[in-house]
Amino acid sequence: MSYEVxxxxxxxxxxxxxxxSFIEHSRAAIAARGxxxxxxxxxxxxxxxxxxxxxDQFKTEVEWSKxxxxxxxxRNVPPDHSDSNYxxxxxxxxxxxxxxxxxxxxxxGELDAAEAATNYAAGxxxxxxxxxxxxxxxxxxxxxxxxxxxxFPGTTALAATEATVVSNFVAKFNTNRITFTAxxxxxxxxxxxxxxxxxxxxxxxxxxxGERHTDLYPxxxxxxxxxxxxxxxxxxxxxxxxx
Ligand code: 6PG
Numbered sequence: 001m002s003y004e005v006x007x008x009x010x011x012x013x014x015x016x017x018x019x020x021s022f023i024e025h026s027r028a029a030i031a032a033r034g035x036x037x038x039x040x041x042x043x044x045x046x047x048x049x050x051x052x053x054x055x056d057q058f059k060t061e062v063e064w065s066k067x068x069x070x071x072x073x074x075r076n077v078p079p080d081h082s083d084s085n086y087x088x089x090x091x092x093x094x095x096x097x098x099x100x101x102x103x104x105x106x107x108x109g110e111l112d113a114a115e116a117a118t119n120y121a122a123g124x125x126x127x128x129x130x131x132x133x134x135x136x137x138x139x140x141x142x143x144x145x146x147x148x149x150x151x152f153p154g155t156t157a158l159a160a161t162e163a164t165v166v167s168n169f170v171a172k173f174n175t176n177r178i179t180f181t182a183x184x185x186x187x188x189x190x191x192x193x194x195x196x197x198x199x200x201x202x203x204x205x206x207x208x209x210g211e212r213h214t215d216l217y218p219x220x221x222x223x224x225x226x227x228x229x230x231x232x233x234x235x236x237x238x239x240x241x242x243x
Pocket of ligand 1: 041042044045046073075085140141142143144147148150
């Protein structure tokens, strides 16, 4: 699996590049297929990207009426909870751009996680129809334990081979999550990781350069079948990579 690493001096420069990439991917997808399907990641890193995308000089660069927003994972909380990935995206992006409500495909974190996962998988089938479940772009973060989406070390979701969306019990948080599986992510046309901060130095090095140990470093599961994989990293996180 080939991938590209793009290093930026800081998180702001990375966010500006990620926003430009979002615009470019949206234009290519809409030109080719009339719509742009993108799955957002949660956590804190995407905030800076959404801030750039929702800024006046950027938000008109996207044909929002043809953009369909999904999430690669969600916490098992209601949409107005402070931990909700949906709430973060709503406040920092979706409420600030003219995207039709029906184009925002929220994971129902308020439900039992297994029910929410089943519903979401059914929603993907409805969206993609007879076509393969192939997102135009999937955003991913990476935790300092090497997880991505809600594919955490030692959890059952890592073994999924057929399912697209599953519930996943995460013992370290004593909670369930709803998450895309690696096969669904790997079917995408393009996958972009965003990794910033000194606390990611070691896991980033292990994921990209260390022994393959997907149970310990689930981000190593991400290897798009025929799509592109790009790691957008800042100087702080990539210190060992560039050493
Ligand atoms: C989540 C995310 C998760 C996140 C990483 C990195 O629901 O928390 O989807 O996979 O991307 O934990 O989070 P930060 O960007 O906050 O470092």
